[in-house]
Amino acid sequence: MRTLALTIALIFSVTFSNAQDAENTNHITVTINNIKNNNGHVVLSLHTADTFMKGPGIKSIKSEVVNGEIKVTFENVGAGTYAIMALHDENDNNRMDFSENGMPKESYGMSNNPMNFGPPEYQAAKFELTKEDLELNILF
Numbered sequence: 001m002r003t004l005a006l007t008i009a010l011i012f013s014v015t016f017s018n019a020q021d022a023e024n025t026n027h028i029t030v031t032i033n034n035i036k037n038n039n040g041h042v043v044l045s046l047h048t049a050d051t052f053m054k055g056p057g058i059k060s061i062k063s064e065v066v067n068g069e070i071k072v073t074f075e076n077v078g079a080g081t082y083a084i085m086a087l088h089d090e091n092d093n094n095r096m097d098f099s100e101n102g103m104p105k106e107s108y109g110m111s112n113n114p115m116n117f118g119p120p121e122y123q124a125a126k127f128e129l130t131k132e133d134l135e136l137n138i139l140f
Contacts, residue, residue: 019037026077027133030084033069033140036107040090042070047083052122057085084111085123086138 030044031099041064058096059077065069065088074084087096089106114124127134 026079026129026131028069028074028077028082028084028129029133029135030074030086030138031069031071031135032109032138032140033089035068035070036140037064037090038068040067040092041065042086042088043094044072044074044084044086045064046074046077047085049081049122049123049126052083052085052125053120077129079129080132081126081128083122083127084113084138085120085125086110087123089138093140098127109138109140110134111137111138122130 013017028046031040035042041062044063046055046059047057051057059074061072061074063072086109089095091097092104096108099105110120110125111127112125116124127136
């Protein structure tokens, strides 16, 4: 009886772990091809409404710039609503630099390429990831 219970528990755990993997098999490929120089890196972060402008995203990627462009893929992302923020960290100090008047010194962009004249907003940058892979182009 004990062996039967362990066998059933093992079957359920394998079944549910495979189901979880199947839910997180989507990929989001991001291209940025208008980067002004090859200095530093581009840092991209995938956000939910809970993490947007509040800290690190749920996934991050750092990419070297080659010929003014990058192409990266966020792998194994579950279906849901997300936003992507991208920063060209030209001096590799892992943060956005600002001028004395508060304007950003380094290029940045977001999914959907909103034209904001203030802080980035989740509502303008959000997108839906369904059961299919997604390709996005972000402009700086």
